[in-house]
Amino acid sequence: MLEVKNLVAGYGTIPVLRDVSLTAKAGEILLIGGENGAGKSTLMRAIAGFNKPDSGEILLDGKAIGGVAPEKVAQSGLRLVLDGHRVFPELSVFDNLRMGAAARRGDRAGFNNAVEEIYSVFPILKEKQKLYARDLSGGQQQMLALGQAFIAQPKVLLCDEPSMGLAQALLPPILAFLRRWAQTGTAVVIVEQHLAVTAPYADRAMIIERGQVKFSCLASELDEKLNAPAVAAE
Amino acid sequence: MQATANVQTGPVSMAETKPKGRFNSDLTQVWIGVALIAITGFGPVIAGNSYWIHTFQLVNIYIAAAIFQNMLFVDAGQKSFGQGAILGLAAYVAAILFGLHGWSFAAAAMGGIVAAMLGGLLFALPALRVQGFHLGFVTMSAAIVFPQLLVTLDKWTNGINGISVTVPALTNPIVGSMSLLAIAVAVFPMIALFVHYGIRRSKLGRMMFVAALSPEAARSLGIKPGVMRFTAFIVASIGTGICGILYLPTVAFVSPQGFNIELSFVFFFAVVVGGRGQMLGPIIGIWIVYILPNILLAGFVEYRLLMYGCLTLVAVMAFPDGIVGSVERLRAKRKQTGGGEQAFRIDGFLADLQAGKTVREPSEEIAVEVRNGTKKFGEVVAVSAVDLKVRKGEVHGLIGANGSGKTSLLNVLSGLSRLNTGSFMINGVDATNMAADRIANMSLGRTFQAPRIFSQMSLWDNLKIGIDARVGPASADMTALAKAMEKSFGQDSATLLSHGQRRLVEVMRTVLKEATIVLFDEPAAGLSQSERTNFANLVKFLSRQMGKTVILVEHDLDLVWGIADTITVLEQGRVVSSGKPDVVAKDPAVQHMFVGSRHA
Incomplete structure (x- = not known):
């Protein structure tokens, strides 16, 4: 690969x-x-x-x-998740996840499933999905960065x-x-x-x-x- | 196995013995600048060409103003687009006092400089509240209003007619065709260059720089960013004011049109085109931005605004770092040192420091105490009714899940955020409402989760800002440590350090600050196993041999259990367990945290 x-x-x-x-x-x-x-x-x-x-x-x-x-x-x-939790601080948690889908337009059902899977692995992201990413702690931002990459399905x-x-x-x-x-x-x-x-x-x-x-x-x-x-x- | 062991020899030793290039070329640039100014300042006088004498006198005055703009813009991070108005203010006030009221030139000059300082203060006021381009627009408005004000206040300023002055004492030749003014106008930009260089190399310069790049880090080092901004504006406006005073006898005439917004733009563009932050930048910049349209293409002088724009556009497209900046970048890239494994390590220094020190146990005195502290962000309770006691000289581990309030608590303790209710004491003094810089000056130091490392400074300067922030005299140990580190890292770049190494640099910064209480925020994240061991040794050394109090927020539980005397566990902002490590380890409330730990 x-x-x-x-x-x-x-x-x-x-x-x-x-x-x-x-x-x-x-x-x-x-x-x-x-x-x-x-x-x-x-x-x-x-x-x-x-x-x-x-x-x-x-x-x-x-x-x-x-x-x-x-x-x-x-x-x-190919997707790189950098160290030091790079997310979009001025977007909500959910919108950050949606950014991951930028690379796979039109696949609504796939997106929803992927989001559900992320939420099941990191329940805290579901809890905070409406908050700005900047309001997450450092570790939570790292989870979000991983989630975003997962949504992109590289x-x-x-x-x-x-x-x-x-x-x-x-x-x-x-x-x-x-x-x-x-x-x-x-x-x-x-x-x-x-x-x-x-x-x-x-x-x-x-x-x-x-x-x-x-x-x-x-x-x-x-x-x-x-x-x-x-x-x-x- | 043997084959793999051999791989590591070879190019490494070559890289290490290569002599280090200088981290920056500031001093070289200063001397080149002095030479260029001397040629343009004295050359025409010696040649006796009065057109070029006059032209280059004005050019050199503008160069001096652009040098102060450069310092203000880059070293202090203050985006002022109104320095032309400051120059004009000094020139006009001096012209009014000297030309209309018959003051002596010296007294009028003093008046002009004082006026420039007041103008600088006026610019500094909004800088306390707004930064970046907001500040740029405020200062630019002032520069737009200034010439109109001169017209409107014609009762005092002679309005649109301007004021003509002659100062024969300055303009008459004293030696050959050399006048006092010619000497002053040539020497002052050189002085400006040395002032800029001197400030950059000084403690004040580093503090200004840190305050501009990271106000948060500055405050935690005991620096008041507002004071730094004020100082920068005052220094720049005195320098620019002197330019205004020199302008007066050189041009022998002031009028509102001479100080419109265009002048401010010339200074700003000169810095950008020449190279932001480069010592030589303003000189090359003024030559291009001012000389080209106004002198070489003087036939098209009515299009000069268009030319400023085009020149700047072409220059920044071709040289994004400015002309001098691009050359310096190439040089730095070729000479850059400081990356790779062991680019920053602490074990060698530590071994020297540890030798011959006695080991002491933490005392029973309390260094930090939080009483019923609560911190809310809107509806979210980050720290909830926390009681915490940290003894002097102990290593206090603060652990908990992500988002459990550990960093929020550190931010409260270092004064970067305030408790909503409750209080906390540092060495018995109530610090609940103290500003971060005051707390820092009570000998508290901290590191951040995202290390505050400044790539524009050398690796050593990054460490040295710790020494700058020290309260009280240096201990012999730290002086020796500083010497050793300066030798190793004086010319290294901090850009190439890996994330883990950056953390260690920040940790060493607090060590050099000689803070008696240190807060480490996830210092070991990204450290390799051997670096972790070194870090653990450093913390033990700080606590047991230097008597420092250490509060350690860390996810690596093996590390925390290895070095902490007391451990406090936070969960959703509340303390769920606190005590000696072996007791906390058995607490059922914290068992779930040990997944994946060797300690379990």
Whole structure:
């Protein structure tokens, strides 16, 4: 579904990402971990079109999207949920969800079902659907951002730190929700710091270090792989 | 396994040994500016060309005014479109006193500057209430009214006929063909450049900047944004007033038409075309915006308003950051440093600080106490009848679901919002109705959920505003820490920091502020596991070795249980449990929060 080959990207003359490759298959969750500043967010931004890659290929359904404008990338079915809860503060919660449907006009029944599903996962959003998004707490805005992405029903979903600012108890239900979502045929990529909590919900995992892929493995092997070098070093 | 372990060597060391480029080119630009002003100020005099002498004298006066506009517009964030009126006010008042009432030129000049200051105060008043383009329109109205006022008040101003003056003492040559005026007009824009540069590098400049970018962060650092705006307007109007005084002998005539709105636009456009915030911007800007239409294309002078518009349009289309700004952007992009893993880490500094310090336990004294505090937003009760006691030197964890009122409570404690009922005390002093800056100056510091990091400042300057906000002298430890950090981050950009690193920067800012009570709002969100460990060590250090009181709002329960002495649990604004960690952990009211935690 999503394929990244030998991606090099960055902001100045020093590339942040060096030769990163990955694949995300439909129905699967790929978990990406690594230190802060390793380049995870830059990778997400490059895939979504906010950063022009210096070299390398990004393929969505076999179609090259490297260097394509973000709105075009979004129209071809890729969705990035950024960290730091980006929603439209001056719109109501419900209207924010409706914004997600901008990419799928005319599908009224599908929209209603999707909204109902969001409300069942995040009941607080239903409770506050008439309030302005700016009146939500930080964590609730994060839920709304996810909800908006779900309504859009992208083929590929990129999630940058979905746990940011959320009560810890909320992370498992959100991950379970992403899991079910993936199973409907969406390719999901999650960037996360809470690897131990997230790994059980993911299929494959990948660690990025200093702008390069350190290793990738099955999510179930992640814990073992992460601990191995530390033990060897001691 | 071996193959993967090898990947991490290589380009990294290369990047680290590369010498750091300067974060900005302000000082270089100042010197280039001084050279350009010297050439245009003294060149024509030496060459003895009276047309160019006169032309460049006026140009250099306008450059000085544009420099103050630049400072006001960018460094202090005050969108004034009326600086032409301030210049005119000084020139006119001086002309009236000197030309019509026979005052000495020095006394008349003083009168003119005082008038300019009063004009600046008049602009600063609406700035207390409105900002951005609202302020722009208010000041622009003043600039439109000003020439009409001069006509209407013809009893004092000579109306449309204007006032002619001659000041031979200033305009007669003293050395060769060089007059006192020629020297003053060439030197003053240079002084203006150094004043701008000096303010930007000073504590006042940083405080102005922070107040302009984030009034909330400014207040929590003890800065009164209103005072900063006033100061900026006063400094700018004194500078612009002196320009008005210099204008008088240079042109030898004032009339209402000389100070219409067009003049204000010239200053504003010059800043935009030259490059907002760039030291050299106003010089290049005035050259393009003023010289091109008025001198080089003087045959089409009646179309000059159209030309200002076209020039500005073309310039901002081709150079969105202004001409100097675009060049500087290219330079900064090439030289930029500061991103990547470990771009900001604290463990190294911490190890140095911790060495040889004794460990002390929290005292029984109360640092923060909330009594029956309730905070409502309309119908929504964010904080509901909360009682809270935080001991001096302890780490107090504040936990609860999203929207349970944790941040609202922090906002109340830091003075950013007021309790509807109830009260709270800080170190025994009732702080219920205190403004945020006063509370900050009672040695309270805080961080925000969305870190307030200013990309226009270097990483070190971002930290340094913590030192600027300190009350009382610096401790030896913090002086050493500041030195070490300046060395590491002096030329780094803060733009490239990841979200988690930004949080740590804000945390260190409060550490450098040496606040005795620190409020952290979700400091660990987005931190990696190793950064979390470092952060936990930092909090322990602050509490146990520095004796600071820490209130910690955090979702990572493992972290909270690892470092907190007392934990308070909020649910829908109410305290549902409070006490020692092991006791709270067993409280059935909070069990549901532990899903997904290793602590469960």
